Amino acid sequence: MSRDKILAAVKSNQFNRAELPDLEILNTLTATNEPLIQQYTAIASAGGSFVYEVPDLEAIKTILHKEFKPGVKIISGIQGLDDYTFAGDVTHELSHSFADVELTILQSNLGVAENGALWLTETQMNVRVLPFISQHLAVIISKDDLVPTMSQAYAKIGNADYGYGAFISGPSKTADIEQSLVIGAHGPRSLSVFILT
Amino acid sequence: MSNITEKSHAELAAAFNKDEPRVDWHDETLWWVRAKRDIAAHKIPEWELLRETASQIKNNVLSNLSGYLEQFEANAIKNGITVHWAADAAEHNKIIHTLLNERGINRMVKSKSMLTEECHLNEYLKEHGVDVIDSDLGERIVQLAGEPPSHIVLPCIHKKKEEIGDIFHEHLGSAKGESDPKILTETARQHLREVFLTRRAALTGVNFAIAETGEIVICTNEGNADMGAHLAEIHIASMGIEKIIPERKHLGVFLRLLTRSATGQPITTYSSHFKKPQQGKEIHIVIVDNGRSIQLGREDFRNSLKCIRCGACMNTCPVYRKSGGHSYHTAIAGPIGSILAPNLDMKKYADLPFASTLCGSCSNVCPVKIDIHDQLYKWRQVIVKEGYSPTAKTIAMKAMAFTLSSPALYRSGGKVARLAFKYAPFAVNNQLNPWYKHREMPKAPEQSFGEWYSKRKEGQQ
Numbered sequence: 334m335s336r337d338k339i340l341a342a343v344k345s346n347q348f349n350r351a352e353l354p355d356l357e358i359l360n361t362l363t364a365t366n367e368p369l370i371q372q373y374t375a376i377a378s379a380g381g382s383f384v385y386e387v388p389d390l391e392a393i394k395t396i397l398h399k400e401f402k403p404g405v406k407i408i409s410g411i412q413g414l415d416d417y418t419f420a421g422d423v424t425h426e427l428s429h430s431f432a433d434v435e436l437t438i439l440q441s442n443l444g445v446a447e448n449g450a451l452w453l454t455e456t457q458m459n460v461r462v463l464p465f466i467s468q469h470l471a472v473i474i475s476k477d478d479l480v481p482t483m484s485q486a487y488a489k490i491g492n493a494d495y496g497y498g499a500f501i502s503g504p505s506k507t508a509d510i511e512q513s514l515v516i517g518a519h520g521p522r523s524l525s526v527f528i529l530t
Numbered sequence: 531m532s533n534i535t536e537k538s539h540a541e542l543a544a545a546f547n548k549d550e551p552r553v554d555w556h557d558e559t560l561w562w563v564r565a566k567r568d569i570a571a572h573k574i575p576e577w578e579l580l581r582e583t584a585s586q587i588k589n590n591v592l593s594n595l596s597g598y599l600e601q602f603e604a605n606a607i608k609n610g611i612t613v614h615w616a617a618d619a620a621e622h623n624k625i626i627h628t629l630l631n632e633r634g635i636n637r638m639v640k641s642k643s644m645l646t647e648e649c650h651l652n653e654y655l656k657e658h659g660v661d662v663i664d665s666d667l668g669e670r671i672v673q674l675a676g677e678p679p680s681h682i683v684l685p686c687i688h689k690k691k692e693e694i695g696d697i698f699h700e701h702l703g704s705a706k707g708e709s710d711p712k713i714l715t716e717t718a719r720q721h722l723r724e725v726f727l728t729r730r731a732a733l734t735g736v737n738f739a740i741a742e743t744g745e746i747v748i749c750t751n752e753g754n755a756d757m758g759a760h761l762a763e764i765h766i767a768s769m770g771i772e773k774i775i776p777e778r779k780h781l782g783v784f785l786r787l788l789t790r791s792a793t794g795q796p797i798t799t800y801s802s803h804f805k806k807p808q809q810g811k812e813i814h815i816v817i818v819d820n821g822r823s824i825q826l827g828r829e830d831f832r833n834s835l836k837c838i839r840c841g842a843c844m845n846t847c848p849v850y851r852k853s854g855g856h857s858y859h860t861a862i863a864g865p866i867g868s869i870l871a872p873n874l875d876m877k878k879y880a881d882l883p884f885a886s887t888l889c890g891s892c893s894n895v896c897p898v899k900i901d902i903h904d905q906l907y908k909w910r911q912v913i914v915k916e917g918y919s920p921t922a923k924t925i926a927m928k929a930m931a932f933t934l935s936s937p938a939l940y941r942s943g944g945k946v947a948r949l950a951f952k953y954a955p956f957a958v959n960n961q962l963n964p965w966y967k968h969r970e971m972p973k974a975p976e977q978s979f980g981e982w983y984s985k986r987k988e989g990q991q
Contacts (some may be wrong), residue, residue: 343599346824351592353587361943461756486782487781498802509686510691
């Protein structure tokens with residue numbers, strides 16, 4: 334059986350045990366001392382995201398009403414944004430049925446200032462394909478949920494159990510043609526991040 | 531796509547070098563990516579600590595790889611994932627074909643996986659009646675062009691947008707002469723969206739596999755791995771045994787290094803963690819050896835298994851930039867590929883460790899601190915010792931060794947060479963002399979140091 338053959342070959346060729354390094358120093362370093370919101374906004378904007386600081390859900394509604402025409406299919410995973418189809422009500426539907434979704438609005442509880450990434454688990458996505466198949470994506474996060482670097486991000490995730498989770502740091506993009514950056518590869522053509530202050 | 535060629539790196543590079551403006555453009559484009567990497571790295575004060583930490587984590591992985599593989603397998607199974615083991619490329623391809631066949635699937639969408647390039651999966655499946663569509667834009671372009679990727683991160687970096695426009699016009703129906711990257715990307719988006727929505731099977735690579743949790747992490751900018759995997763009934767992920775990292779928190783080191791080193795972005799758009807299958811769907815992971823356990827046993831070369839496939843060593847390499855990825859005639863080009871390939875087939879890839887100036891730039895940018903240029907130098911010695919070095923080089927080296935071991939021969943040889951340079955420059959300044967190809971030969975001095983020294987002594991007396 335290949336399994337045992339491979340494991341035996343690996344075992345006989347691996348060398349004396351080298352110890353794991355200590356990650357403690359990295360956990361305490363924070364890249365810069367700049368306030369997290371400013372750092373997050375600068376980096377996420379450079380990566381093609383639209384970042385808004387908003388006081389409440391009402392402010393988000395106003396912006397979304399301006400950006401998206403009535404009548405397009407919008408799915409929201411947020412309680413309190415009731416104008417839209419509630420994601421929790423459609424989780425049983427076939428993933429393919431979301432192909433015509435124009436905008437999905439989801440919640441994140443962890444954002445990373447050094448790279449603009451937002452952590453979303455399957456629970457927050459409701460359906461795994463939603464944040465990918467939508468033409469546009471909006472994510473709401475509280476300013477208190479920002480951390481400086483990926484070190485602190487994984488400290489916060491800890492040993493959480495999830496079926497699937499992803500860091501999403503911007504709109505889908507590619508530079509495969511002559512290194513020209515094009516926004517909107519296969520996933521969302523835009524990412525709007527609403528930071529609740 | 532395989533590189534079906536018997537030509538050496540030097541011959542393939544010579545062909546690439548015929549079009550000088552294109553070589554300059556290729557060189558500058560990749561150097562620009564390297565420059566972006568520098569800017570990103572220099573923004574992180576703890577960059578060197580991150581590199582050192584990543585290197586040490588990988589060192590630990592390689593010292594206990596069998597234990598971590600077993601732990602990963604046990605946890606993945608606990609999560610509801612099916613794990614397969616493949617000793618070589620043939621077994622890997624067969625496992626995947628069987629999985630598809632059992633489900634009556636003959637069309638599959640695939641995101642980037644250099645391992646499947648190494649195993650020539652696409653050709654194998656095609657022969658067995660399975661249609662595979664690559665969904666990474668760059669890979670789709672080279673697939674339509676009938677070529678292999680020329681770079682592990684930027685698969686079609688060797689192609690001009692006008693050429694891509696022609697390919698899309700022929701295969702995807704874009705307007706003739708259209709070469710705007712935005713419009714071409716949109717054309718691919720529409721074409722591949724239909725593919726994602728109609729394929730029952732999706733194959734992806736794996737960037738990191740976590741022993742502690744049994745989850746795999748896949749990084750893309752386009753979102754193509756996720757579109758494929760989430761819409762398909764069965765998600766197959768192929769990984770080499772060296773993709774293991776011990777704990778989830780170690781991602782906090784590797785994800786900070788990977789994309790900054792690759793393209794200068796702080797992180798890819800998507801870093802997706804697959805832990806359990808979606809309800810009613812399947813995840814299968816194929817763990818592949820294909821020579822890696824042998825490399826683990828080669829003390830001088832085992833560090834090459836630390837590689838996280840960022841491509842930084844290619845972008846910085848003066849030889850890669852000026853010879854193009856296809857000249858390496860192996861799935862993984864550039865400096866790291868030139869260390870990995872001879873392990874698979876020393877004879878076929880004997881030329882690759884010589885395709886380097888040993889300048890060391892690759893080792894300087896490597897995010898996991900692989901001693902790349904030292905390993906290239908060591909491979910040269912192994913290859914010569916095993917008798918695989920190119921014939922012309924072997925003869926030249928033997929002649930040199932013979933000459934240098936006899937003072938009389940050395941003196942007369944030097945005299946003949948100086949005379950030849952002086953009176954018959956055409957004898958050395960010609961295409962038969964490989965040194966002349968890209969350089970003017972130097973002017974020969976009137977006398978050797980030895981002659982000058984003995985004359986000087988005579989004068990003093």
